[in-house]
Amino acid sequence: xxxxxxxxxxxxxxxxxxxxxxxxxxxxxxxxxxxxxxxxxxxxxxxxxxxxxxxxxxxxxxxxxxxxxxxxxxxxxxxxxxxxxxxxxxxxxxxxxxxxxxxxxxxxxxxxxxxxxxxxxxxxxxxxxxxxxxxxxxxxxxxxxxxxxxxxxxxxxxxxxxxxxxxxxxxxxxxxxxxxxxxxxxxxxxxxxxxxxxxxxxxxxxxxxxxxxxxxxxx
Numbered sequence: 001x002x003x004x005x006x007x008x009x010x011x012x013x014x015x016x017x018x019x020x021x022x023x024x025x026x027x028x029x030x031x032x033x034x035x036x037x038x039x040x041x042x043x044x045x046x047x048x049x050x051x052x053x054x055x056x057x058x059x060x061x062x063x064x065x066x067x068x069x070x071x072x073x074x075x076x077x078x079x080x081x082x083x084x085x086x087x088x089x090x091x092x093x094x095x096x097x098x099x100x101x102x103x104x105x106x107x108x109x110x111x112x113x114x115x116x117x118x119x120x121x122x123x124x125x126x127x128x129x130x131x132x133x134x135x136x137x138x139x140x141x142x143x144x145x146x147x148x149x150x151x152x153x154x155x156x157x158x159x160x161x162x163x164x165x166x167x168x169x170x171x172x173x174x175x176x177x178x179x180x181x182x183x184x185x186x187x188x189x190x191x192x193x194x195x196x197x198x199x200x201x202x203x204x205x206x207x208x209x210x211x212x213x214x215x216x217x218x219x
Contacts, residue, residue, distance in 0.1 A: 022100040022101060022102060022148070022152070022153070023100065023101055023102065023103040023145070023146070023147065023148050023153075023154040023155065023156075024098050024099070024100045024154070024155045024156075025054045025077065025078075025098070025099050025100075025101075025119060025145070025155070025156050025157070025158070026096075026097070026098040026099075026155070026156075026157045026158070027052065027054060027095070027096075027097055027098075027099070027119075027121045027157070027158045027159075027160070028094075028095060028096035028097070028158075028159055028160065028161075029093075029094055029095055029139070029159075029160040029161060029190070030091075030094045030096070030161050031159065031161045033091065033184065033185070034184075034185045034186070035161050035162055035186075036091075036094055036160075036161050036162075036186055037139075037160055037161060037162065037169060037186070037188060037189060037190045038091060038092065038093030038094055038184065038186055038189045038190070039093045039094075039095075039123050039135075039137055039174075039189070039190050039192055040093055040177065040189045040190070040191055040192065041125070041134075041135045041191070041192060041194070042135070042191060042192075042193075042194050044177070044189075046091070046092030046093030046189075047092070047093055047123070047125040047135060047192065048092070048125065049082075049125060049127060050082075050095070050123055050124055050125045050126065050133075051080040051081065051082055051123075051124050051126050051127070051128075051129070051130050051133070052080065052081045052082075052095050052097045052099070052121060052122070052123055053074070053076050053080045053081075053099075053121070053122040053123075053124075053130050054076070054077050054078065054099045054119065054120070054121055054122075055074055055075045055076040055077045055114075055119075055120060055122070056074075056075050056077070056114060056117040056118055056119065056120055056145070057073050057074060057075065057118075057120055057172075058073060058075075059118075061073055063138065063172045063173045066195075066196070067133070067136045067173075067193065067195040067196075068131075068195075070122075070136065070138065070173055071122075071130060071131055071136070074120070074122055074130075075114075075117075077099065077101045077114050077145070078099040078100055078101035079099070080129070080130055081097045081098075081099055082127065091184035091186070092184075093189065095123065101114075102148070103115050103145060103146070103147040103148055103154065104147065104148060105147055105148050105149060105150055105152070107147045114145040115145055115146065115147045116144055116145065117144060117145050118140060118142065118143070118144055119140060119141075119143045119144060119145055119156060119158050120138055120139070120140045120172065121138070121139045121140070121158060121160070122136065122137070122138050122173075123136070123137045123138075123139070123192065124136045124137075124192075124195075125192070133195055134194065134195055135192035135193065135194055135195065136173060136174070136192055136193055136195055137171070137173055137174035137190050137191075137192035137193065138171070138172040138173035138174065139158075139160045139169060139170065139171060139172065139174075139190065140158070140169075140170050140172055141158045141159065141160060141167030141168060141169055141170065142167045142168065142170065143156060143157075143158050143167055144156075160190075162187075162188065171190055173193060174190045174191055174192050174193050175190070175191040175193070176188055176189075176190065176191070177189045177190070177191040
């Protein structure tokens, strides 16, 4: 005798809603075609492609460190979103993304989740992992993560633009650069910091020098 389980229409609807429910964070660095902070490299060129990551950093984190240390301290919310190229608003260097993840309604501040933590957005010119970026910028507007309601939904927004209504853009990692730019009518841009990775030859020479010093000491 076969037993089958039939879900009612109400149960199916509830199941579908539960599957799609999540906390969403929308981030963008422009409000219109003339008001925004495009992301540029150290030559003044807009990032041609990139990944956007949303998350938080430990309270009091010192961003005056190499990019690798910045990424190591980054506590990411959800998954990175690819924006190839960064040209959502019609001009390069711009992004507008929504990232989803779970922040349960039962969350409390300081419980190792994201509820109550400051929202940061990390932008890198990478295609598969932020760790592969050649240029990196980190922005925040001082906003914090909320949590899902009893239905499992919730949202926050961070607008990184000069006339933002949600907060004041802070460049945690990168530099404010004055225009004019060849990428649109923007007065200012965010200059992403270059990620300096030692060349293999340089690393090899440093290693050989250390080995030679060690051998000399042993003699």
